[in-house]
Structures are given as C-alpha cells and as structure tokens.
Amino acid sequence: xxxxxxxxxxxxxxxxxxxxxxxxxxxxxxxxxxxxxxxxxxxxxxxxxxxxxxxxxxxxxxxxxxxxxxxxxxxxxxxxxxxxxxxxxxxxxxxxxxxxxxxxxxxxxxxxxxxxxxxxxxxxxxxxxxxxxxxxxxxxxxxxxxxxxxxxxxxxxxxxxxxxxxxxxxxxxxxxxxxxxxxxxxxxxxxxxxxxxxxxxxxxxxxxxxxxxxxxxxxxxxxxxxxxxxxxxxxxxxxxxxxxxxxxxxxxxxxxxxxxxxxxxxxxxxxxxxxxxxxxxxxxxxxxxxxxxxxxxxxxxxxxxxxxxxxxxxxxxxxxxxxxxxxxxxxxxxxx
Numbered sequence: 001x002x003x004x005x006x007x008x009x010x011x012x013x014x015x016x017x018x019x020x021x022x023x024x025x026x027x028x029x030x031x032x033x034x035x036x037x038x039x040x041x042x043x044x045x046x047x048x049x050x051x052x053x054x055x056x057x058x059x060x061x062x063x064x065x066x067x068x069x070x071x072x073x074x075x076x077x078x079x080x081x082x083x084x085x086x087x088x089x090x091x092x093x094x095x096x097x098x099x100x101x102x103x104x105x106x107x108x109x110x111x112x113x114x115x116x117x118x119x120x121x122x123x124x125x126x127x128x129x130x131x132x133x134x135x136x137x138x139x140x141x142x143x144x145x146x147x148x149x150x151x152x153x154x155x156x157x158x159x160x161x162x163x164x165x166x167x168x169x170x171x172x173x174x175x176x177x178x179x180x181x182x183x184x185x186x187x188x189x190x191x192x193x194x195x196x197x198x199x200x201x202x203x204x205x206x207x208x209x210x211x212x213x214x215x216x217x218x219x220x221x222x223x224x225x226x227x228x229x230x231x232x233x234x235x236x237x238x239x240x241x242x243x244x245x246x247x248x249x250x251x252x253x254x255x256x257x258x259x260x261x262x263x264x265x266x267x268x269x270x271x272x273x274x275x276x277x278x279x280x281x282x283x284x285x286x287x288x289x290x291x292x293x294x295x296x297x298x299x300x301x302x303x304x305x306x307x308x309x310x311x312x313x314x315x316x317x318x319x320x321x322x323x324x325x326x327x328x329x330x331x332x333x334x335x336x
Contacts, residue, residue, distance in 0.1 A: 002228075002231055002232055002237065002238070002239045003236065003237065003238040003239070003263075003264060004238065004239070004240055005238045005240050005245060005248065005260055005261075005264075005267070006240045006241075006244040006245050006247070006248040007248075008260055009252075010252075010256050010259035010260055010262065011256075011259075012122070012255060012256050012258075012259045014122070014123055014127070014131070016259075017119050017122060017123070017255060018109070018119075018131060020258065021109040021110055021111045021115065021119070022101075022110050023098040023101055023102070023110050024292075024293040024294075025293070025294070025295065026293075026295065027094060027095065027098035030094075030095045030098040030099050030102065031099050031102060031103075032048060032051065032052055032055070032096075032099045032103070034095075034099075035048055035092055035095050035096060035099060036092075037092075038091075038207060041091070041205075041206045041207050043087075043203075043204055043205050043206045044091060044092060044205055044206070044207065046203070047085060047096060047203045047205045048096065050083060050201075050203055051083070051085075051096050051097075051099065051100050051169075054083055054100060054167075054169065055099070055100050055103035055104065057167075058100075058103070058104040058105060058108075058136055058137045058167055059103055059104060059105055060105060079201060080198075080199060080200060080201045081162045081166070081167055081168055081199050082158075082162070082167065082168030082169060082170065082199045082200040082201065083168070083169050083170075083200060083201050083203060084143070084169075084170050084171075084172065084197075084200035084201065084202045084203065085097065085169075085170070085171045085172075085203050085205055086171075086172055086173065086202060086203070086204050086205065087171075087173060087204060087205030087206060087207060088173055088207055089173065089324070089327075090207065091205045091206070091207035092205065092207075093141075093171035093205055094141055094171060096171075097110070097139050097141055097169055097170075097171050098110065098139075100137070100139060100169055101137065101139045101169075104136060104137040105136050105137075106136060107134060107135045107136060108135060108136050108137040108138070108139070109132065109135055109137070109138045109139065110138075110139040110141070111138075111139070111140060111141070112140070112141045112142045112289065113140055113141070113142050113143045113144050113154075113170075113172075114142070114254070114286055114289065115255075116140055116154070116157075117150055117153065117154065118253065118254045118255035118286075119255060120153060120154075120157055121253065121254075121255065122253060122255040125153065125156060125157060128157060129157065129160045129161065129164075132157075132161055132166065133160070133161060133164035133166065134164075135161075135166050136166070136167065137166070137167045137168075137169065138161065138166055138167075138168055138169075139168075139169045139170070140168070140169070140170040140171075141170075141171050142171065142172065142324075143170040143171065143172040144172060144320070144321070151196075154196065155195055155196050158196060158199060159195065159196075159199075162199055168199060168200070170200065173320060216327060216330050216331070217306070217330075218304040218305040218306040218307075218326075218330050218333070219304075219305075219330070219333055219334060220304070221272070221300055221301050221302055221303065221304055221305075222299060222300065222301045223301055224270045224271060224301045224302075226301070227239065227268045227269075227270050227299045227300065227301045228268070228270065230268065230299055231266075231268035231299060234265070234266055235265060236263055236264055236265035236266070237264070237265060237266040237267070237268055237299070238261075238264050238266070238267050238268060239268040239269075239270070239299075240268070240269055240270070241269075241270050241271055242269050242270065242271050242272045242273055242302060243271070243273070245269060246280050246283060246284060249280075249283040249284070249287060250279070250280070250283065254283065254286045257286050257287050257290045258290045258293070258294075260287075260290075261290055261291065261294055261296065264294075264296060265296065265297075266296055266297040266298070266299065266336065267291055267296050267297070267298050267299070267332075268298075268299040268300070269298070269299070269300050269301075269302075270300075270301045270302065271301060271302045272300055272301065272302030272303055272305070272308065273302055273303060274303055274307055274308065274309075274310060275308060275309055275310065275313070276310045276312075276313070278313070278318070281308075281309055281313060281318070281322065282318065282321070284308070284325065285318075285321050285322065285324075285325040288325040288328050288329050288332075289325070289328070291328070291329075291332060292328040292331075292332060295332075295335075296332060297332055297333075297335040297336035298329060298332040298333045298335075298336055299333075299336045300329075300333055305326060305329050305330050305333060306326055306330065308325075308326065308329070309322045309325075309326065
C-alpha cells in the first residue's frame, strides 16, 4: 500500500524531540581529522584550530561550582561562551560543527536553527530553558533570524542558557550583527541582535561563495503516471499530490515534519507547481531539510524543481533558504 504523507498525523513527545537533536546521518562520521582545509584559504585552517581548542575545553564534563565561586558569583569562563562560523556554502562549516559535537562531553545538542525554534515553539520557552540549561554544549547549524518573533525568542533563550553556563557553537552565512537584514525591519531590533552577537567569537571561513555558482540543473520531471506507478512498485515509498501535501503541512507543527517521514524510504510528489506564497514555500523548505537529513530519494512530476520558487522569492529576504532547498531537492531527485 502506498504511503500518503497527507494522511499522517504524527505525535511527537518532547523526549523524542530532544533525542533527535544530533548531527544528521551524512555527518555521523565527521571528525576534525577528516576535515581538509583548502590550502588557498588560510581561514579554513584557522577555523579548524579554533574549533579544536574549543573541543578540548568541552571534552571535559562541566565542573560543579565551588562554595567560594557561588559566594563570589559565577566566574566567567575564558573567552566568549559561543563561537560563530560565518561563510558561504561548501566551505566545511557544518563538518566542523558536527566534529565539535562529536568531541564534546554530554549532555549536548546539535540542531539547525529552524529545529531549535520549532523545539522551543513545541515545548514553550520556560520548559526549553529548563530542559537545556544542564547541557554542556549546543551546536546550531544554519543560524538565521527570519522574523521579529524569532529574534526575541532566541535572544531570551540563548541569554538564559549562557547565564546557566551552556557553551554555544553556530554556523551561518550571515554575520551575527547583520542577522534579519532583508527579512524584517532589523534596525528596530538592533539591541536584541547586538546582545545576541555579543555572545559569539566570530570566525570567518572563506571559500567560493555559493552565490557565484549556478544552481545545479534540475532533472526532467517525470509524468504523474510514472511517479505513481514507481511509488506503488517501490517499498516504503510515499506518494502525494503537491497541493494535498502542502495543505497538510499547514496543519502540522514543523517540529513534526521529521516524524511525518518515519518508515519512509523515498518520497514521491505529483503535479509540483510554482509557489508564490511565502508561508507555503517556507514549509516546503523545512520538509526538504528533513528529507535531506534522511537522504530520501525524491520522485517528482510537474514543473522542474528549479521553478518551484518564484523569481521574486529568489531575490527576497529568504533567498538563501530557497536556494539551499532547491539544491537539496534537486540532489535528492537525482538519487531516485
């Protein structure tokens, strides 16, 4: 029987949400020793050295404060509580971040920025702070601020976690004091953004910028009939009409999109259409990320995948998200 994602209503416990905050399978074996800095880009080797030094510190369990330190007040650790790797696509930021996580002592957490905001949205801020304050290290990949709500929420969350002694590491392709630009009136939240940036030691990793690379060419779409037939013949393959799927995503919290794919080995979508609604497009970005984490082949009909997002979207504030999603969806479609 063909799986219909649009007919699934997963329930996800807070314990599962937290337990799944680990590097995706493709970075399960990432280590500092397997990172190969480009000799023509010295900033890559410099970032590696900084992360190795951080790893040596967080490899040891966090020490309980002594009576004297409690009487004097908490003594800050050497250096800023967080390290922030800024750079373009394909320079190894995620590899370094995952390597740091693997070297660190637990409890520890690894997630994308979207997963973090979804987690806090599912748990509530107070419960999230309680759950994460005992963590030794939190690694956040693809850090980005998309709206004022995220700005306020994450500033409060990370501020309280830093006060509790949690160490942070993040990657992004936007400098922390430039977060939010092009997405909302960031100047109105300058104080919050600057407070957030103050927690991080920023390290730039140079390399070829993905904006100067063309998008990979999307493969020729299949027909609806071929997608449906292939999905019926392949084991554990879902098959949904594009409109049914994105309507269903609107009724689920994004923290459940991963569970939506439980037991699925490939995803088939018929009649893919161009999007001009930002909300629908952003939900598809999250689903694409969860599919990519699980390396699920994509069988698709309709418009070519590189036409999924409108030209206006690819020039707007979420441009980087959409380009990342297109790159991932096209890669998954080639594996089908």
